[in-house]
Amino acid sequence: MSSSNLSPTVVEDLCERYSNQKIDYGVELLSYSLKSASDSPAGFLGRHEVLSVIIQTNPSEVPQELTFFIKTAPSDIASRQRYLEEFGVFKKEVSVYRNLLPKLQERQSDFSARCYYAKDDILVFEHLGEMGFRMGAERSGLLDFEHLKCALSSLASLHAASIIFETSSQQKISELYPEIVEENAYPSQSNCVRRENFxxxxxxxxxxxxxMPEFKDSNRLEYILQQFPREMKKVFDFVIPTKKYLNVFSHGDLWANNLLFKYENDHPVQSRIVDFQLARYAPPILDVITLLTIPTSQKFRSEHLDSLLVSYYSMLGYFLKQHGLEINDILPMEQFEDSIREFKIFGLIESCLFSHLTILPTDLTKSLTSDEGFEDFFKNKRNEICLLAFNTDLVYRSRLSDMICDIVNSYILK
Known part of the structure; x- marks a missing residue:
């Protein structure tokens, strides 16, 4: 099924789920229409549309319009569809929203959008844009302290829901839903599309x-070029669930475009996490340090990282306490601090792997919208396009330089 042939039966089912009433008992579907969600968050791994539905709940009342956000697999580009099928992202996300997130949202309801339909290749959500949520970052992908603290609250709520669910069910999510948390971003198999992409x-x-001016004339350049891939490859070990630390259901894809914010007087007061295509089962610090690294600069982190980490820990404790759980019994501060030291580089690795693609200037990303252009970038033209962006675009150059310099100076030359 795709959104282009969304059936009346499915739309009726949506209305029923939304209104908690049977169609046969007072909710009549009058009409529905689809349009592109061009002004909504654009997804590389999904096609976005808005579904408008007109229903009649009572003959004596005015018809009601409902609006939903639809996400489908982008079947319009054959090469991208093949990539996504091997990557397994859409199948995973459907399973997350169909099988696990409703259970987590029974414990904590404020971290993600409600999903009313999840099947095959289609997801239908409440429309966060109509509810006042929007992106908080410009093209640079940077978020300020207020946005990050707001996002950390949603992340702490998600992680708390995972802990509360496992405590009440006495079973681990990795055992109940292994397909949902199977690692697909950095899989262990050496002969797969993600390894090639990495x-x-x-x-x-x-x-x-x-x-880079910082390194091109350095007598340590060859050493840097030798060590940099080794540091980057650590990501494959970091994502393996460990018995050393507490593991939780993790988002795995926390860059700026996967966070939406609601504002009051221009200040973010709520956030929602979207796109659960790279979900994993891992220590919570992997999500936390990714969120606090990808959308920030080295200077920002030197000033604010410690206080934001403490803020996350405090919020996690607050959400757990609401359910009668003590954070010191589940994730002692010493263990959390140990995980910070061990996984801190993970955020920088993710920054480089995400941002060399996500902050490309618009004129260069147009090549990814065609079948030939998509394969060219991932197999042939990545170096050419990234070097062109680095040489011609200030935002791209400054952001990539900041990330790479932090890895090199903090972990290779230190």
Whole structure:
């Protein structure tokens, strides 16, 4: 099924779920229509549309209009569809929203959108845009202290829901839903599309290092180019669930476009996490340090990272206490601090792997919208496009330089 042939039966089912009434008992579907959600968050791994539905709940009342946000697999580009099928992202997200998130939202309801339909290749959500939520970052992908603290509250709520669910059910999410948390971003298999994608990304980043003013004339350049891939490859070990730390259901994809914010007087007061296509079962610090690294600069982190980490820990404790659980019994501060030290580089690795693609200037990303252009970027032209962006676009150059310099200076040359 795709949104283009969304059936009246499915739409009726949506209305029933939304209104908690049977169609046969007072809710009549009058009409529905679809349009592109061009002004909504654009997704590389999904096609977005808005569904408008007119229903009649009572003959004596005015018809009611309902609006939903629809996400479908982007079948319009064959090469991208093949990539996503091997990547397994859409199948995973449907399973997350169909099988697990409703149970977590029974415990904590404020971290993600409500999903009213999840099946095959289609997801239908409440329309966060109509509820006043929007992105908080410009093209640079940077978020300020207020936005990050707001986002951390939603993340702490998600992680708390995972802990509360496992405590009440006496079963681990990884055992109940292994397909939901199977690692698909950095899989252990060496002969898969994600490994190829990772290797190509690291090559492109090394090409950038070669022309960076900070390193191109350094007598340590060859050493840096030798060590940089080794540091980056640590990501494959970091995502393996560990017995050393508490593991929780984790989002796995926390960059700026997967966070939406609601505002009062221009200040973010609520946030929602979207796109659960890379979900995993891992120590909570992997999500936390990713959120606090990808949309921030090295200077920002030197000033605010410690206080934001404490803020997350406090909020996690608050949500757990609401359900009679003590954070010190579940995630002692010493264990949390140990995980910070062990996984801190994970955020920088994710920053480089995400941002060399996500903050490309618009004119260069247009090549990804065609079948030929998509395959060209991932297999042939990544180096060319990334180097062109680095040489011609100030935002791209400054952001990538900041990330790479932090890895090199903090972990390779330190």
């Amino acid at each position: 290797d190509n990304a690291v090559v492109a980043l090394c090409e950038i290092i070669k022309i």
